[in-house]
Amino acid sequence: MVTPLDLDQLRTFVAITETGSFTRAAEEVFRTQSAVSMQMRRLEERLGKTLFEKDGRNNRLTTDGEKLLLYARELLRLNRETLAAFDEESLEGHIRIGMPDDYADRFLPEIMTRFSRSNPRVEMSIICEPTVNLITQIQQGLLDVALVTDHAPAQMVRREPLLWVGSANHETHRRAVLPMAFGRPTCTWRQHGCTALDKIGRDYRVMFTSYSATAIAAAVLSGGAITIMPECSLRPGMRVLGEADEFPPLPDCVIGILRRPATQMDVVDAFARHITESLDNISATLIETSEDVDFNNGMRHMRRAKRMRPDHILPGW
Incomplete structure (x- = not known):
């Protein structure tokens, strides 16, 4: 019979990767540093694999x-x-959640499934609105937690490349005057896009404006417009446009968690943890599910996305 893995060893292993330090991980799992090192040696022996490799004075995940x-x-x-x-005595209550619909299709099913399984007695109310609206509702106490874009006070949970995107079945990006589909004028991605195009002198015209990610995607897939979106929002039939298509680089998209001020709700802490875990899980499968997207000259973005995964550089044993 195959001996099962030791959950305590796995918990310590995860703590090391999350804290970036054997010493801090030891504090997290209430063990001495030597005990943590012994756990990792036993875990490596159990798997027959080397989990860490030397990188100067540090250790890196293999x-x-x-x-x-x-x-x-x-x-x-x-x-x-x-x-x-x-x-x-599991968590009970009601939590009010908000996120832009750009993320809802990609992230919400995973987050809701994980959270509801662990907390079946918690009722969730969910709204999908732009980040600027979610920030206001958090400040007014109308939401308990929100997933927001490029908002400094938020706790960052994910960073993605922001991409120029068109239809894989149309040559919209070759038009003399680019037709663009954006969110409202307050949209950060719209501002990045307009600034970048203005800087290189590329002619464009905003043809579609909507808060709805579904409406923007429809305009793109029909060949009616070019847009900007993070990698997680790509859909089959879309084409990533790169420098070879004369589209300038864009800043990264930063996704964060924002909580209602002064909230001490255990259910909010639990939900925030589930968001982080869910996005980690989605990160692991993102490239596989993007196979139907035409990355064309935008392949540099795929390589960039891989490099953004944590290097897991850890202090010595």
Whole structure:
């Protein structure tokens, strides 16, 4: 019979990657640093794989270490969900959640599924509006937590390349005057796009304006416009446009969690944790699910997205 993996060892392994330090991980799991080092040696022996490699005075996760990290987080999540299913004192209550609909299609199913399994007694109210509206509602106490874009006070949970996108079935990007589809004038991505095009003197005209990501995507897929979106929002039939198409580079898109001021709700803390875990899981599968997107000259963005994964440089044993 195959001996199962030790969840305590996996918990320590994840703590090391999240804190970036064996010493800080030891504090997180209430063990000595020597005990943490011994746990990692036993875990490597159990798997028959090297999880860390020397990088100067530091240790870096190997390819096998990065692979294990995905499974370790999933196993720990399933363990929490199993215990929660039999916990009669599990979290209860109501949480009000907001996020832009650019993210809702991609992120919401994963987040909702994970959270509801672990917290079946919590009711969720969800709204999808632009970041500027979500910030106002957080400040007014109308939302408990929101996933927002490029807002400094928010806790950053994900960084993605921002891409120029057109239809894979049309040559819209070759028009003398580019037809553009954007969010409202307050949209940060719109401002980045207009500034970049103005800077290189590329002629364009805003043809479609909408808060709806679905409407923007429809304009693009029909060949009616070019737009800007983060990698997570790409859909089959879209084409990423790069420098060879005379489209300038754009800044990254930063996604963060914003909480209602002064909130001390355990359910909000739990939901924020589930957002982070869900986005980690989505990061692991994003490239696989993007196979139907034509990256054409935008392949540099795919390589860039891979480099944005944490290097997991860790202090010595």
